[in-house]
Ligand SMILES: Nc1ncnc2c1ncn2[C@@H]1O[C@H](COP(=O)(O)OP(=O)(O)OP(=O)(O)O)[C@@H](O)[C@H]1O
């Protein structure tokens with residue numbers, strides 16, 4: 171069953187007089203429990219596509235159905251609700267609140283979901299445990315390593331049990347050993363039934379995915395399935 | 404559900420306020436000054452109101468006084484009244500003979516003199532010569548002994564009723580009744596002691612003695628620079644104050660031969676007149692000082708708006724993150740509004756405390772009284788949070804409409 175279906179998506183940025191065509195007509199269908207890598211050279215439009223898929227940005231034209239609903243017909247609050255309930259976003263630079271502890275960062279989506287604080291603490295500790303940071307829950311981001319920060323960010327993305335996790339170069343700021351640890355974590359999450367879309371530069375990381383979509387200059391160059399390799403631990 | 408979201412927002416706001424505590428404190432100065440002046444002014448004016456009302460009650464209902472000066476409003480007024488003819492026995496006799504509305508007409512004169520008992524003395528006491536019906540125009544009662552009679556006044560008796568300060572100073576362990584004291588070189592026998600009246604704006608009202616008016620005229624009135632009489636009138640029906648004053652006015656104008664085109668050259672003092680004057684005065688004080696505090700509140704509000712705008716800019720990335728994980732516009736708006744309200748609420752509370760201390764200090768170091776009423780605390784807090792709410796709207800609105808992607812890619 172397809173979760174995401176986009177057709178003819180374009181994105182044009184206006185830079186002064188100049189128009190930047192970041193996406194020039196993308197068609198893509200993504201099914202439940204797929205593990206997909208988006209690859210391509212710098213500037214090819216990977217992040218732009220991810221932002222649109224994550225309902226953080228709107229396309230200039232084209233159709234986007236998320237779980238059968240047309241995104242273009244939704245207002246700001248409905249999009250916020252989708253981001254909160256259905257989508258977990260993981261960024262290259264973590265994007266954690268620096269003043270808040272790991273626990274508070276992971277808790278925040280539940281706060282915006284309107285969950286009571288009693289229920290929140292169970293769920294937060296559950297995912298923090300899942301990413302292996304139980305003993306770091308009260309640490310601030312600057313008291314954590316890069317890998318640990320990314321684990322917090324992944325826990326935050328998972329906490330509302332979203333149907334899809336979007337990760338824009340989640341290992342981009344990490345060394346290869348830590349990258350493998352993060353990839354193992356993402357694979358485990360995928361094994362639990364989640365759909366995962368990940369942007370990466372590195373073939374070494376993309377080999378763990380089931381499907382690779384390659385972009386260049388805002389169009390899809392290729393879309394291939396493969397047998398994923400196991401993450402070495 | 405709404406309350407629940409509100410509670411969450413308050414919680415989030417408190418977290419971020421405390422992480423910027425230093426800056427928060429400094430920005431609140433305007434609010435603190437504004438609220439504390441509001442509280443202090445209201446407390447002092449209230450205190451004076453209570454106090455004047457209480458003192459007026461001492462004048463008694465249905466009593467008014469005829470005086471040369473009355474309530475003087477400024478220097479011009481004073482110079483004009485200086486030229487008026489003194490009130491004398493003529494006016495007193497006319498009023499006491501002719502006034503139909505009056506139950507009693509009393510006259511009094513006063514001078515400061517030294518009072519001596521054995522080797523103790525008070526260097527300056529108000530010596531009042533009064534008619535025997537003095538008590539009917541004064542609210543003060545005789546606590547020990549008695550007042551003098553009409554008969555004693557007529558035969559110019561050397562007897563005196565003393566205020567409680569005199570008793571305290573000269574007769575600590577002795578019963579003053581029947582003791583002989585010296586007032587400005589003349590001997591008097593004490594026949595009574597007044598109850599304690601308390602003090603008005605820091606001046607004791609109990610440092611006085613009353614002797615018969617005729618006795619006073621013999622020893623203290625002086626040949627030249629005679630002083631003007633004060634005439635106290637107790638009216639039969641307290642509801643007819645206006646009519647009684649009109650009657651007194653026409654009698655006085657006739658006695659003093661004032662042409663009909665000239666204004667009165669004497670004054671009435673009644674509880675109403677004093678109260679009116681005071682209310683007018685405190686009204687002006689109110690307006691001036693409320694003006695000052697409004698200015699500081701507006702300045703304080705603008706400072707808060709500015710600091711919130713800085714805060715929104717500094718925290719653009721945070722706002723982007725919050726939006727990316729599902730915060731709605733309303734959530735962000737609420738967070739920043741609550742932050743600015745809380746910020747100014749702290750300022751308001753600090754202002755209430757400062758205002759309270761200020762008015763206590765004024766009450767302590769000056770004769771002005773002060774009464775901090777509980778509702779002024781609510782007022783201060785309410786004023787401060789409204790300022791925070793009002794001046795927080797624009798920054799909060801700005802924060803809420805940030806585009807998530809632009810906010811996320813913001814670097815400082
Ligand atoms: N806000 C923006 N305004 C103008 N142009 C933009 C904006 N964001 C992206 N672009 C342009 O759109 C194109 C695609 O950018 P995008 O960030 O999607 O690339 P990317 O594939 O993620 O690259 P990288 O691998 O370097 O992250 C680029 O040419 C970029 O300069």
Ligand SMILES: [Mg+2]
Nearest residue numbers: 216217218338
């Ligand atoms: Mg990118």
